[in-house]
Amino acid sequence: MVHSSLPPSKGLISSRQVLCTGMWEEERYPEGIKWKFLEHKGPVFAPPYEPLPENVKFYYDGKVMKLSTKAEEVATFFAKMLDHEYTTKEIFRKNFFKDWRKEMTSEEKSTITNLSKCDFTHMSQYFKAQSEARKQMSKEEKQKIKDENERLLKEYGYCVMDNHKERIANFKIEPPGLFRGRGNHPKMGMLKRRIMPEDIIINCSKDSKIPAPPPGHKWKEVRHDNKVTWLVSWTENIQGSIKYIMLNPSSRIKGEKDWQKYETARRLKKCVDKIRNQYREDWKSKEMKVRQRAVALYFIDKLALRAGNEKEEGETADTVGCCSLRVEHIKLHPELDGQEYVVEFDFLGKDSIRYYNKVPVEKRVFKNLQLFMENKQPEDDLFDRLNTSILNKHLQDLMEGLTAKVFRTYNASITLQQQLKELTNPDDNIPAKILSYNRANRAVAILCNHQRAPPKTFEKSMMNLQSKIDAKKEQLADARRELKSAKADAKVRRDEKSKKIEEQLMKLEVQATDREENKQIALGTSKLNYLDPRISVAWCKKWGIPIEKIYNKTQREKFAWAIDMAEEDYEF
DNA sequence: AGCTAGACTTAGCATGGCCACG
DNA sequence: CGTGGCCATGCTAAGTCTAGCT
Numbered sequence: 001m002v003h004s005s006l007p008p009s010k011g012l013i014s015s016r017q018v019l020c021t022g023m024w025e026e027e028r029y030p031e032g033i034k035w036k037f038l039e040h041k042g043p044v045f046a047p048p049y050e051p052l053p054e055n056v057k058f059y060y061d062g063k064v065m066k067l068s069t070k071a072e073e074v075a076t077f078f079a080k081m082l083d084h085e086y087t088t089k090e091i092f093r094k095n096f097f098k099d100w101r102k103e104m105t106s107e108e109k110s111t112i113t114n115l116s117k118c119d120f121t122h123m124s125q126y127f128k129a130q131s132e133a134r135k136q137m138s139k140e141e142k143q144k145i146k147d148e149n150e151r152l153l154k155e156y157g158y159c160v161m162d163n164h165k166e167r168i169a170n171f172k173i174e175p176p177g178l179f180r181g182r183g184n185h186p187k188m189g190m191l192k193r194r195i196m197p198e199d200i201i202i203n204c205s206k207d208s209k210i211p212a213p214p215p216g217h218k219w220k221e222v223r224h225d226n227k228v229t230w231l232v233s234w235t236e237n238i239q240g241s242i243k244y245i246m247l248n249p250s251s252r253i254k255g256e257k258d259w260q261k262y263e264t265a266r267r268l269k270k271c272v273d274k275i276r277n278q279y280r281e282d283w284k285s286k287e288m289k290v291r292q293r294a295v296a297l298y299f300i301d302k303l304a305l306r307a308g309n310e311k312e313e314g315e316t317a318d319t320v321g322c323c324s325l326r327v328e329h330i331k332l333h334p335e336l337d338g339q340e341y342v343v344e345f346d347f348l349g350k351d352s353i354r355y356y357n358k359v360p361v362e363k364r365v366f367k368n369l370q371l372f373m374e375n376k377q378p379e380d381d382l383f384d385r386l387n388t389s390i391l392n393k394h395l396q397d398l399m400e401g402l403t404a405k406v407f408r409t410y411n412a413s414i415t416l417q418q419q420l421k422e423l424t425n426p427d428d429n430i431p432a433k434i435l436s437y438n439r440a441n442r443a444v445a446i447l448c449n450h451q452r453a454p455p456k457t458f459e460k461s462m463m464n465l466q467s468k469i470d471a472k473k474e475q476l477a478d479a480r481r482e483l484k485s486a487k488a489d490a491k492v493r494r495d496e497k498s499k500k501i502e503e504q505l506m507k508l509e510v511q512a513t514d515r516e517e518n519k520q521i522a523l524g525t526s527k528l529n530y531l532d533p534r535i536s537v538a539w540c541k542k543w544g545i546p547i548e549k550i551y552n553k554t555q556r557e558k559f560a561w562a563i564d565m566a567e568e569d570y571e572f
Numbered sequence: 573a574g575c576t577a578g579a580c581t582t583a584g585c586a587t588g589g590c591c592a593c594g
Numbered sequence: 595c596g597t598g599g600c601c602a603t604g605c606t607a608a609g610t611c612t613a614g615c616t
Contacts, residue, residue, distance in 0.1 A: 392610090
C-alpha cells in the first residue's frame with residue numbers, strides 16, 4: 001500500500017542483471033551517485049518542554065525551591081532516571097551536575113552547589129504517576145494517540161527517492177536528555193542538548209519541494225548532495241559526531257547495499273583458501289609487522305573478531321577489537337585441560353559485551369603470541385606494529401573490496417549454510433525443522449558472540465512452559481484411555497484427537513528445548529546483519545517451511561529482495 | 573603515512589501493544 | 595474482562611571503513 005510504487009523486485013532484478021556484469025554502478029549511477037531525485041518533509045522535532053505543575057516540588061537542602069524553566073527541564077531528566085543504578089555512579093553524577101549547572105541562573109548556581117542535597121523524589125513520583133495514568137487511559141484516548149502517530153508517520157515518515165516512495169528509518173529527532181553510554185562510559189550523565197532547526201542540514205534534490213523549517217526558524221543549511229544517502233543531519237554534542245536521518249532497511253538503496261555486502265562475502269568464499277594459506281605462510285615471516293598481521297587475520301577469520309579501530313582514550317568506554325587487543329586481554333596456556341597451546345581471551349568488545357573464550361591454536365600462532373608479548377606491560381598493544389588501516393590495505397590487495405568485517409559476514413553465512421545441511425532432518429515435522437534452523441542460527445550467534453543476559457523472567461517462563469507440557473501429557477493420557485474404551489465406530493475420531501494432542505505436546509516440547517538453548521544467546525543481530533537471507537529463503541523453499549516462521553514482518557520487508565530472488569537450490 | 577570528518581552498518585536494551593490465559 | 599508475558603519495534607550508541615587533507 002504505502003511502499004514503493006513498483007513491486008520491490010522490479011528495480012532489484014534489473015540492477016541484478018547489471019550488477020552481475022559489474023556495470024551496475026556505472027550504468028545506473030555513475031561514480032558514486034546515489035540518487036537523481038530526493039524529496040522529503042524534513043525531520044519531526046522533539047516536543048517542547050512542558051513545565052511541571054506548580055504543586056510538583058523540588059527540594060534543595062530540605063527546602064522547597066522553584067527552578068527556572070531551563071534548570072527544571074534538566075532536573076526532570078535526572079528525576080526520570082532516579083530508579084536506575086547509574087544515577088548513583090560517581091561519573092554520572094559528576095557529569096550531570098556539571099552540565100546542569102550550565103543551565104542554571106546565577107542565583108540557582110550559587111544556591112545549588114551539592115547534588116547530594118538535591119531531592120528529586122517528588123518529581124520522580126509525579127512522573128511515575130503520569131506513566132501510570134497513561135497506562136490507565138481509556139481505549140478512545142489511546143486510539144487518539146495512535147491516530148496522531150499514524151498521521152505523523154504518514155506525513156513525515158516517507159520520502160521519494162527516484163521513482164520509489166520509501167519509508168524513512170528515523171524521521172524523529174532525538175529528544176534532549178542525559179547521555180547514557182554503554183558500559184563504563186566516561187561521558188555518562190552529560191546533557192544531550194535539544195536539537196533546533198538551526199542545527200539541521202537538509203539534503204534533497206534541487207528540483208524537489210524543499211521542506212520548510214518550523215515557523216520563525218531557519219535550517220542551518222540546505223544542500224543537494226546526491227553522493228550521499230542521508231536526508232537530514234546534525235552534529236551531536238556529546239562526542240561531536242554527526243547523526244543522520246536515513247532510509248528504512250526495506251528501501252531500495254539499503255537493500256541493494258545489503259545484497260552487495262553478501263556478494264562480496266561470496267567472492268571471499270572463492271579465495272578464502274588461498275588467503276588462509278597465505279597468512280599461515282606469513283606466520284613465519286622475518287618481518288614482525290607481517291607476522292602480527294597474519295596472526296590478527298587468523299583471529300578475525302577463526303574467531304570472527306571485529307577489526308578493532310583505535311579509540312580516543314577517555315572519550316569512550318574502554319573496549320577493543322582484534323587489532324586493538326592489549327597484552328592484558330589474553331593469557332597463554334602451553335597446556336590446559338588436556339589441550340596444547342590454548343589462548344584464553346577475556347576482553348570487552350563492542351557495547352562493552354564481554355568476550356571470553358579459550359581457544360586451542362596452532363603451535364606457530366602460540367609461539368608468535370609469546371614473541372609479541374615479550375618485554376611488554378599488560379596495558380601495551382599486543383599487535384604494536386598493526387592497525388586496522390594496515391590490515392585493510394593488505395586485505396584490499398588480496399581481494400577487491402575485502403575488509404576485516406567481510407570475514408564476519410562470510411563465516412556467519414557459511415556456518416549457517418553448513419549447519420542447516422547438517423542439522424535438518426527430512427523426516428522431521430515443521431516445528432522440529434524450525435528448531436534445527438534456530439540451532440544453526442545459534443551456532444552463528446555463538447561464533448559472533450551475540451550474547452544476552454538471560455531475561456529476568458526466564459526461570460519463571462520456563463516453569464510455566466513446563467507446567468503446560470505436564471498438563472498436555474495428562475490430556476494425552478486421558479485421550480488414550482478414552483480411545484481404548486471407545487466403541488469401534490468412535491475409534492477413528494478418538495484416534496484423531498489423540499494424534500492432535502500428541503502434536504501439540506511435541507510442539508511445546510520443541511519450544512521448551514529451543515527456549516532453554518537460547519537462554520543467553522541473541523539470534524536477532526546475526527539474522528539481521530550477518531546471514532545471507534537467500535540461504536534461509538532457499539531452505540524454507542526446499543523444506544516447505546512458510547517464510548513467516550523464520551522472518552517476521554519487518555524482516556520480510558528488509559529481505560524482500562532475497563525472498564524474491566532465491567530459489568531452493570541457492571548456494572551461498 | 574597519519575589524521576580526522578563523514579557516512580554508513582551493527583548493536584543491545586527499553587517500551588508498549590497484543591494475545592493467550594485464568 | 596483483566597492481567598501477565600512475549601515479541602516486535604523504536605531508539606540511539608558504538609562500531610567499521612573511506613576519502614580527503616596535510
